[in-house]
Amino acid sequence: MATPASSGLKFLSNALATPEQLSTSSSSIDGVTPDLEASIRFAGALLTQAAGVLLRLSQDIIAQAIVTFTRFWIGAEGGSLRIYNVKDVSAASLYLTAKLSFQPTSPRSVLNVYGFLLSKQASPLWCINPDPYLESSSSSSTSSEHPPPNPETYILTEGEYQTRRAVLMRTEAIVLRTLGFNTHVALPHTISLTYLQTLGVAAPGVARRVFGHLNAALLSPQLLYVTHQPNALAVAAIYLAAREEGVKLVGSEWWEVFDVDREELGFLVVAMRSMEGFAERELRVWKGKGVPMTVEEVEEEIERRRKGVEEEVNGG
Structure with a gap:
């Protein structure tokens, strides 16, 4: 990324993406279409924002984490959606930013929050859970049909925590290397x-x-x-x-x-x-289904779209 013109403005300026980085991402090189990439980045930023709120982090820390998350995917040297899980990069970006701030949070707290937000039965996020229980339970007539989710769908066991903690630490290191250890984010x-x-x-x-x-x-x-x-x-x-x-x-x-x-x-x-x-269009596009948050889900979505194109061609 290009550096600020004056070192004196370091704390008021950011390193900006170059036109070349904006035109070619690692994900696009790997065959992820621009619209799918934009949808996944949007959902990942929403996930980061929601996790920060549940962790009671200040908005400036959350904002810095979202910028860090966004930077990770930029350019041919950035991360690819077909190699790295969006959910892991989101968690690592938030954990890293909080750790460098006045409000550090523990790996266990981060992973517990992400366990809840990524649960397809419990998450209140439309991009994860297409039929949020919170919405349906607002009506007394349907509350019995949509009871609150079983905590077992999102509470981590000790074994799950240790496994995910290792992934969090590894992804944090990958994010740092990808960004050249430049974690500075100036906010407006x-x-x-x-x-x-x-x-x-x-x-x-x-x-x-x-x-x-x-x-x-x-x-x-x-x-x-x-x-x-x-x-x-x-x-x-x-x-x-x-x-x-x-x-x-x-x-x-x-x-x-x-x-x-x-x-x-x-x-x-x-x-x-x-x-x-844009947000309203995303809601319509992904209505009834979750936005891919893992490499496996990205692959499934790419394959689904490929088959859809083939069916259109054959049907035509």
């Missing part, structure tokens, strides 16, 4: 608050929307956090949030003060606004 959240103060915006609704857009952008199929610097992400989120809240910002082309040009701002605003539509 704090910067955005500084910018809002500079612009004289005190409306709490704007700040909430800014953070909402920044958190949603972590899941973007355009990989916004590895293609744009934090200052640009902050400016785009402020621009969008202010328009949504009807707050007029002082001055014309104020974004230039924060080193963001009109073209970059326009791209980021469109990308952030498209996140809701």
